[in-house]
Amino acid sequence: MGLSSALASAMSGLRANQAALSIVSSNVANSQTPGYVVQTPNQIEVTTGDFGSTAMTTGVSRELDTYVLNQLRTETGGSGYADQMASILKQLQNVYGTPGNSGTLETALNNFTTALQALSTSSGASSAQTVALGAAQALATQLNVTTKGIQSLRSNVEQDLGNSAQAANAAMQTVADINTRLQGLSANDPSAATLMDQRDQAINTLSKYVDVRVTTDGSNQANIYTTTGIQLVGAGLASQFTFASAGALSATKLYDIDPAKSGVGALNIVLPNGSKVDVVANNVVSSGQIAADLKLRDQTLVQAQNQIDQLAATMASALSDKTTAGSTVSGSPAGFDIDLAGALPGNTANFTYTDTTTNTQRQITLVNVTDPAALPLQNAPNANPMRIGVNFTGGMSAIAAALNTALSTSHLSFSAAPAPATATTLRVTDDNSGLAKVNSASTTKTISALTSGNPQLAVFTDGGQALYTGAITSSGSQMTGLAGRIAVNTQLVADPTRMSVYNTSPVTPAGDTTRPDYLYSQLTNAVFSYSPATGLGSANQPFTGSVSNYLQQFLSVQANSASQATQLQQGQSVVVSTLQAKFNSTSSVNLDSEMSNLIQLQNAYAANAHVMSVVQSMMNTLIQAQL
Template identity: 85%
Template structure:
């Protein structure tokens, strides 16, 4: 190797050392900077002839494990989802209160049923009537308060959706802006490394709110997608969430795929290509805080409200509704006559029959629907009972025709009962095929009079005066939000003796406990069937039980859901912490490693400097020899 080659090698070594020292200095200076990824110099050997070579620094590399980073982002989205679910469900538990505690729904119901039992024990004393009335009012108020609590949580979630959408937009726009700055820069460019650190931080922030899948193309442009394939960021372009808040939500504020019918805030996403999608209808997000907010607002908390409304509805109907068995026909074909007189909107006819072809028991519920815009009623697949809406105030011929058209495959036949039956009597028989055998029928009507001679009492009403009958209109079911409106009948509040007196002609005898016995039995012993929308049971096998057992069941389900959400939150926290530590072990700056590198660079610098000094001395010697 000649002196010139040796000098060139030494100089290139010094330049490489200088570049490496600059990188070490940057690593040390940014050791506490969030998102900074350790950099190492890219050095290559360049031949300078037959006998020598030099080293050239071509840029930097980021010490990044992309696989672990991808896992970390996935679990961060899962953690954002789990955190929000656990937080809101814990608050929902606070709405219900601790089991057995004062001021809880469970305690209010128990207090009320105990007061009814005491009313019977005391033979209807005026003081016991006053206590029972106060307990009923307390129970209604507790249902009102619980509804307010649930809707407050929904409103908070609605507000959080707007905040989360804005933060997600900011992160997506930052990624798009950095993509633009990275255009034309090599991935090994030190300035590009800094930008990529910032871009990764923005993506990490975004992953808290939505699930993110990242691909980087040959021009170092990050393309972001949700796991369902919706593009969030392209080359220099970002999608944008738009949220139109509905403000404070109520029990009737519900999502609908039809924007004209939806009464909650609309969350859409405007894609880089200009098209716009409904986030909920198109399942745009499946994880992250936004996905949790949507599930809480539109499903979890709506179901919690359904549970309260079902409790309020069942409790109201249990005390006020009278069920009367149909009258068996005396002529062939076998069937029953059902008197529809006095039926109110929402009152029902229940028919049980056996499908003889499959030996399967089926049920049909005819619902008195006076709003034609609410028809036909929708049923879940394989629903049992099947609900059919019809206006009971129409003539029997029209009612029968409507039912025959609605139930052609049931092998049931409907007609107006012949004389001497009244014009309000509906007859139901098989259609003569032998494929349906009717086993029982009944009508259920709401008793409005407080002194009808029946033990039934419309103690709980919709807002204090309007009877609860389960009416269905185009705006929905009367049951929706009932727990927030339920109140004690103002007529009973004005005259507590109605808790015992059920007839005025003749007057109910003093000490007669027929009504209080009935009310107590209805709430504690009578078995009811509950809607699958409460999360209990299914369409084929709905949950059945007393009012008390139903309350205990859904409170238990909510408690378990909160516990499981907290456990998931804790598990996700451990997973994220573990992945973060694994990522940091390769990507974060290690001061020990950097100090070791610094020592090596110092030694190499000294060696190169010494070589240059030796070459200089040798050249001076040669020059002097020539002189």
């Protein structure tokens, strides 16, 4: 090796050391900078002349584990989802209150049933009537307050959706802007490393709100997709979430795939090509805070509202509805006659029959639906009971024709009952095929009069006076949001004696406890079936139990859901922390390592400088020798 080659090698070594020292300095200076990924110099060997070589610094490398980074982003999305679910469900528990404390549904219902029991044992004393009426009003008020709390949570989630959409948009735009700035830059360019740190930070922020899948192409452009394949960011282009808030929500404001019918804020995503996608209808997001908000607004909290609406509806119907068994039709074909006179919209006719082919018992519920736009009623597959909507005021011939068409495969036959039956009597029998056997039939009607001669009493109404009958119209079921509207019958408030007096001709004898006994029994002992929309039971096997059983059951389910959400949040937090620590172990600045590198560079710098000094001395000696 000649002296010039040696000098060139030493000088390239010094330059390489200077570049490396600059990187070490940057690492140390940014040791506390969030998102900074430790950098190392890229050096290559370059041959010089016939002998020897020099060192060249071609750029920097970011020391990160991409597999761990991708896992961290996935779990960050899961953490964002779990955090939001746990937070809202914890607040929902606060709405319900602590079991046994005052100001809870459980306490209000217990107080009402206790007051009814006291009314019975006191033989209808006026003071006991007043206390029972006050307990009923307190229960109605507690249902109103609970509804307000649930809808307040839905409104908060609705607002958070808008905030989360804006935050996600900002992160996506940041990634797109950095993609543009990275075009033309080598991945090893020191300035590119800084931009990629900023881009990774923006992607990490985005992963809190939506699930992300990131790929990087040959031109160092990050392309981001949801797990369902919707592109969020491309080369210099970003999608944008658009959210049109519906403001404060109520129990009747629900999501509908038809935007014209939907009562909640519409969340769409506008893709880089300009097309718009409904985020909810197309299940665009499956994790992250936005996914949690959507599930809470459209499912979890709606189900919570369904639960208390069902409680309100069952209580109202349990106290005011009278079920009358049908009259047996002897001979062949066998069956029953049921009188539909006086049935209000929402009242029902019910019958059971046995499919003798499979020996399966089936139930049919005929619902009085006077709004033709609400027909036909929807049923889950193999629903039992099956609900069929029909207008009871349409005449027996029209009703029978509609039912024979709707149940054409059941081997049942419907007709107007012949004289001497009334014109409002419907007959249901088998069709003489031997393939069906009618077992029972009945009608359930709402008693409106306070002194009808029956123990049934419309204690609770939809608002002050409107009866709750379960009416179904094109705008939905009367049960939806009932807990927020339920009140004590204003006629009863004006005359509390009707808590005991159920007849005026003749007048109910003093001390007669028929009505309070009935009311108490209906709330504590009578067994009812509850809608699967409450999250209890299923269409084929609905949850059954007393009003008290039902209340305890759904409160227990809600408490378990809140507990599980908290456990998931805690577990997800541990996973994220573990992955973050694993990522930091290779990607964050280690000051001990940097100081060790600094010492090595210092020694190498000194060695290269010494080589240059020796070469200079030798050159001086050669020059002097020539002189």
